[in-house]
Amino acid sequence: MATTALEHAPPDTHAATGLWSWITTVDHKRIGILYGASAFLFFLLGGIEALVIRWQLMAPNQTIVGPETYNQLFTMHGTTMIFLGVMPLSAMFFNFMIPLQLGARDVAFPRLNAFSYWVFLAGGLLLNVSWLFRAAPDGGWFGYANLTTRQFSPGMNIDFWTVGLQILGIASLAAALNFFVTVINLRAPGMKMMHLPMFVWMSFITQILLLLAFPIITVALVLLMIDRTFGTHFFVPSGGGDPVLWQHLFWFFGHPEVYILILPAFGIVSEILPVFSRKPLFGYAAMVFSGAFIAFVGFGVWAHHMFATGMGPFADAFFSLATMIIAIPTGVKIFNWIGTVWGGRVEYKTPMLFALGFIAMFIMGGLSGVMHSSPPADLQQTDTYFIVAHFHYVLFGGSIFGITGGAYYWWPKMFGKLLDEGLGKLHFWLMLIGFNLTFFPMHIVGLNGMPRRVYTYSAESNFELLNRLETWGSLLLGLAFVVFLWNIIRTTRSSQAPAPADPWNGATLEWSIPSPPQEFNFPKVPQVHGRDALWEMKRERGGSLPEPQRVDGRGIHLPNPSFRPFIAATGVLITLGGFIGGSHLWVHLAGLAVLLYGIFSWAFEPTG
Amino acid sequence: MHATATHASEHVHPTWQTYTKVALILFALTFLEVGAYEVVHRHAPVGLAIALEPIVVEVLLLLSALKFALVAMFYMHLKSDGTLLSSIFAFTLLLAAVMISALMIIFGYLYYVAPTVNPLK
Amino acid sequence: MADTAHAQVDEHHYTATGIDHRKLAIWTFIASECMFFASLIGTYLVYKGRDVSGPRPHTEWLLNGRMQEQILEIPLVTFGTSLLLFSSFFVVLALSGAQRGNRKALIGWLCATIFCGIFFVGMQVFEFTHFYHRGMGYTTNLFASTFYTLTGFHGTHVTLGLIWLTTVLVVALRGKLPPEKSLNLEIAALYWHFVDVVWIVIFPVVYLIR
Incomplete structure (x- = not known):
């Protein structure tokens, strides 16, 4: 092991400020903040796209945006919210909280962690750069072939989508690999798997889903990209290909993806x-x-997204039953949450309000989900509001309520x-009311037959009143996030006393160290004997622990910062970016050269 | 803690004699695979070809699974490396097999069964 | 403070399961790759026999009574398969050498592994060129596209494995692969075996089963 000057420097030299320190950081907490900040910006962008959609649909026969722009808006809204909003917002908590809750000093592969973030950012930027070319993806977040093949989508729009999602897939896979190993291998001494905090458990299951589902979408995207670039016929019926295969591959990924979005919440x-x-x-x-049951049965229900393709009675019955079965473990969860609150000394602080809101909203989303697990009902409801x-x-009322x-x-x-x-309570009530005003009427207009993904509707259809209501609701939702932003800015600028280590009387290890944690997290790696490790420690000490002091971390081994992950991520972006608007050999080669340089210099860099 | 950690990773890998035996078996199995293919392909010897033809797919898949298992257990050391790694691999293989089978069943129905039962056709 | 610093020595190597991070990671990566190849193999099988024109993988009788010659060359691929099996055998011997500190065995067997791998890739390049000259381009029909994509992705993995093993060989030649660092070879070898087992599946599924 090479000895460098940095290796023996005290950890504070790592924590320098400035752009370079953020580009080279391998600290899971800083990477978590990077994930959170970028994802929140993408989330706001996706929200603005949604507001434009609602503005367009406020009244019949409007042309605020044309059908082409509308297609781009709903495609980018879905793609952004799923891949650039909810997933990386969850990744923010994986990064910041998993090591802290495990009692670890960092993740298993700190540089790989930085690589994941930079690749994610590259993919997100690439997807959104398409707006500048007036060629944002317009094939839906599901990108159904053969609508997305070259014949029907000749522009660069779908190229941005296939390439962007492949890049994001690499980021997700690298991160999932990292957190899978972290949870298994970096548990504090004494912390058995059945002692893990529930957030770590659900995140762990999410990583398994990511690892198993993302390769499938990668293959589907590669095949689609090859079809578009080189003229093969994987999804082109005239050459014997079958667009339905795209749907199977996509939903074999897509349904686990749904659980990837909700399990962290x-x-x-x-x-x-x-x-x-x-x-x-x-x-x-x-x-x-x-x-675990939800996740693994979740791999066996993908075709319930495809009842309308006509799969025959056997497949319909199988996927319908499998889908209904998932309601059982979900019900178990809801009863357990209610059982947790039942008889407790409930404090209605803002996080608690959001958690309770989550339960209520998620129950409603879950119930409508059970409704269209039945193929005859689904055939009426599919492709409607x-x-x-x-x-x-489930995704806003569930995931976003949970994440907020x-x-x-x-x-x-x-x-x-x-x-x-x-302000937090104001945020909650605005969000709860705005959310229900926006989305509850959609049940009704949907059952009345208003189709999805159509840029307007006729005046005779009687959809106007409810659509107006939805648009006003969406404005309230937007306002809720303005309040949130205001809260963030006000809090950041305020001169309030620093938060104590444990403001909520928490049960898990992250509350046992100062807020914000020092770079090495734990001066002494904790010993764990059971669940709710911090409550256990407090009980042993007669109810409360002394406020932890910031200590000098001299001698604590921490990984060196590195810019190599950033280089490697740039290589990934260039290599795959060469597939936009046809295949550009020199761009691929240049990207591969950067990637190889990044990986080799990374592999032989002294880790400290 | 450290002592137990080191101990757990100090698994005993097979010797070179075992490796060689496994290699010989792998080649024998490959020989059988190609042999089965050739017998059915050339229809000679006729008796064996007729007996083998209906089950040749199953035989080939079985032989391939055996080779797969030998490499995984001995060359990839799953036999001596504990249950965690084996479970990760086995679980994924199961899921992969389920996925491939499901695709074949669904499309087999769509392509070859549905056209015969669809009253509209 | 000295006490804390002392504890670090253990912590650096501490893992809750006793399995090294990198070994667990490569196995997890292999699991993920299984789904990647499962999707490609699934696509190949779903589309098998669905092409609208030739060439076909295996000899078959057409409706007009003529026999269509198969395009796949079984002897050539059997040779390639043997090469991959040999290389898997050689790399475990190299690893065993590395773990015992036997530098000669390590370098010799590792060279043999890489040699076999290069010949496998060469076989594949020859095969693809041969098919191309027989009129099977990438977009000729569905069989061509699914075949080239599946085996081509496998070939890419072999190539990546070769780059990795060659890197390890260079490290070993410089004398920087002592027994306590043999894990560096072990994880590369695990990836290499994985590439081999994928071929163990592809060989009968694509070449032998009609």
Whole structure:
């Protein structure tokens, strides 16, 4: 092992400020903040796209945007919210919280972690750069072939989509590999798998889903890209190809993807509810197994997205039953959350409000999901606003409520200041009311037959009143996030006393260290004997622990910062970016050269 | 803690004699695979070809699975490296097999069964 | 403070399971790759026999009574398959050498592994060129596209494995692969075996089963 000057320097030299320190950082906490900041910006962008869509649909026969732009808007709204919003917002918490909750000093592969972030950013930027070329993807977030083949989508729009998603897939796979190993291998001494905090458990299952589902979408995207670039016939019927295969490959990824979006939020809520109810999580083991069951049966239900393709009675029956079965473990979870709150000393702080809102909204989304697990019902509902209502209840009412609750809950740990409670409550109520005003009427217009993905509707259809309501609701939703932003800015600028290490009387190890944590997290790696490790320690010491002091971390081994992951990520971007608008050999080769340089210099860099 | 950690990773890998035996078996199995293919392909010897033809796909898949298992167990050391790594690999293989089978069943139905039962055709 | 610093020595190597991070990671990566190849093999099988024109992988009788010669060359590929099996055998011997500190065995067997790998890739290049001259381009028909994509991705993995093993060989030649660092070879070897087992599946599925 090569000895460098940095290796023996105290860790504070790593924590320098400035752009370069952020580009070279391998600290999981800083990478978490990078994920969070970028994802939040993408999330706001996706929100603006949604507001334009709502503006267009406020009244019949409007032409605020034309059909082409509308296609780009709903495609980019979906793609952005899923791949650039919810997934990286969850990744923010994976990064910041998994090592802290495990009692670890960093993730298993700190530089790979930085690589994941930079590749994610590259993919997100590439997708959005398409707007500048007036060629944003317009084939839906599902990109159904053969609509997306060269014949029907000759422009660069779909190229941005196939390439962007492949790049994002690499980022997700690298991150998932890292966190999978981290959770298995970096648990504090004594922390068994069945002692893991529930957020770590749900995140762990999410990593497994990412690892197994993303290769499939990668293959589908590669085949589509080859079709578009080299003229093969994987999804072109005239050459014997079958567009339905695209749907199978896509949804074989796409359904686990749904659980990738929701499981981290399940985890966050399972952290918040016990802390604000002053009771341990009800039915820990049942929660773990139901999460695992949801994930793995989730691999066997993909074709319920495809009842309308006509798969025959056997497949319809199988996928319908498998889908209904998933309602059972989900119900177990909901009962356990309610059981956790039941009889507790409930404190209605902002994170708790979001967690309770999550339960209510998610139940509604889950129930409408059970409705279209039945093929005859689904055939009526598919491609209508009923489906839009359903998945927004689970992904906004579920994932976003959970993530926002997590943001209020962990904000003091991440930034050392408590967000304002009053503004937080205002944010919650605006969001809850705005959300229901926006999405509840969609159930009704959907059942009345309003189709998705169509840029306008006729005046005779009687959809106008409810659409107006939805648009006003969406403005309230936008306002809720303005309040959130205001809260963030006000808190950051305020001169309030630094948050204590443990403002909520938390149960898990991240609350045992100062807020924000020092670079090495734990001066002494904790010993764990059971679940709710911090509550356990407090009980042993008679109720409370002394406020932890910031200590000198001299002698604690930390990985060196490195810019190589950034170089390697640039290589990935250039190599795959060469596929936009046809294949450009020299761009691929240049990208490969950068990538190889990045990887080799990374492999032989002294790690410290 | 450290002592147990080191101990757990100090698995005993097979000797070169074992490796050689496995290599010989792998070549024998490959020989059988190609042999089965040739017998059915050339229709000679006739008796064997007639007996083998209906089950040749199963035989080839079985032989391939055996080779797969030998490499995974001995060359990839799963036999001596504990259950965690084996479970990761086995679980994924199961999922991969389910995926391929499901695709074949679904498309087999669409392409070859559905046209015969669809009353509209 | 000295006490904390002392504890670090253990922590640096501490893993909760006793399995090195990199070994667990390469296995996880292999698992993920299984799904990648499963999707490609699934695509190949779904599309098998669905092409609208020739050439076909295996000899078959057409409706007009003529026999269409198969395009696949079984002897050539059997040779390639043997090369990959040999290379898997050689790389375990190289690893065994590395773990025992036997530098000669390590370098010799590693060279043999790489040699076999290069010949496998050469076989594939020859095969592809041969097919191309027989009129099977990448876009000729569905069989051509699925075949070239599946085996081509496998060939790419072999090539990446070769780059990796060659890097390890250079490190070993410089004397920087002592027994305590043999894991550097072990993870490369695991990836190499994985590429081999994928071929063990592809060989019968694509070449032998009609």
